[in-house]
């Protein structure tokens with residue numbers, strides 16, 4: 070049982086043994102993500118000064134181009150993971166194709182691939198509303214000593230060895246799992262250290278919050294429309310409360326603490342939904358399940374879907390177990 074007042078660094082070292090392949094590599098990898106997250110956090114916190122310091126696309130005083138934050142975050146994570154030579158490949162929501170990393174002496178002998186959404190919640194970046202980073206880690210399936218292939222990235226979510234998110238909110242937090250529950254660490258910006266603030270996070274079995282972009286209501290499948298109407302009906306604990314930030318990480322983080330459901334369904338316009346299976350849904354599903362919640366596409370478990378392409382999208386229903394199960398009953402009933 071994790072203790073409070075512990076730093077993330079101490080926690081990683083102490084829990085290294087829990088991981089079945091423990092060789093220190095996964096710990097080093099999570100350490101690198103922790104480092105890159107601090108760099109991105111620093112940049113995200115400066116975003117409000119953009120009018121003073123110059124907007125994306127401008128030239129700054131050093132004569133360098135100002136970057137958009139999502140491009141900055143993408144480069145920060147890729148650079149940190151590449152320089153430390155601990156992964157054999159990276160796939161990013163911001164890149165068309167995966168990146169091969171040969172590693173020490175070009176031996177291609179690193180074990181892990183990382184899939185990352187470097188800065189999610191893009192519509193919130195310029196308006197001082199929380200955004201997040203989402204990451205997912207797998208062991209490669211192709212033999213060590215050879216360059217990674219697409220097969221190393223197209224693994225179903227249940228093969229993840231770790232997943233996490235960083236939330237750049239009123240405070241900055243890292244929340245992650247290696248398959249032994251979920252723990253959250255809050256950054257003390259004065260000294261640049263993350264402290265274990267949310268040990269052993271658990272999704273409440275049920276809740277009163279539903280999070281969905283109701284502006285798309287007319288395009289939703291009938292099952293989702295029916296579920297929303299049920300959430301709004303006056304009976305027992307209902308009507309529920311609607312809360313939608315439009316930042317997946319923040320919406321799910323809040324729901325994990327308070328109890329709730331997040332839905333991004335398929336719509337008439339987007340028949341596969343909006344969210345990406347590999348960069349957004351699988352890592353969030355792993356965290357949510359590890360916290361006792363549930364994640365599905367409305368019919369089947371997200372982490373059992375066999376991905377076919379790197380950037381594929383999937384409808385996403387995720388949150389308190391009983392709420393997701395209820396939504397699924399509406400989806401099933403409206404199927405015929």
Ligand code: AHM
Nearest residue numbers: 188189190191192282315316317318
């Ligand atoms: P992004 O990867 O372009 O940032 O999009 C993902 C985001 C999620 O964080 C959020 O839940 C959703 O898109 C919001 O979409 P919408 O504005 O359509 O409601």
Ligand code: MG
Nearest residue numbers: 162186189190
């Ligand atoms: Mg995204």
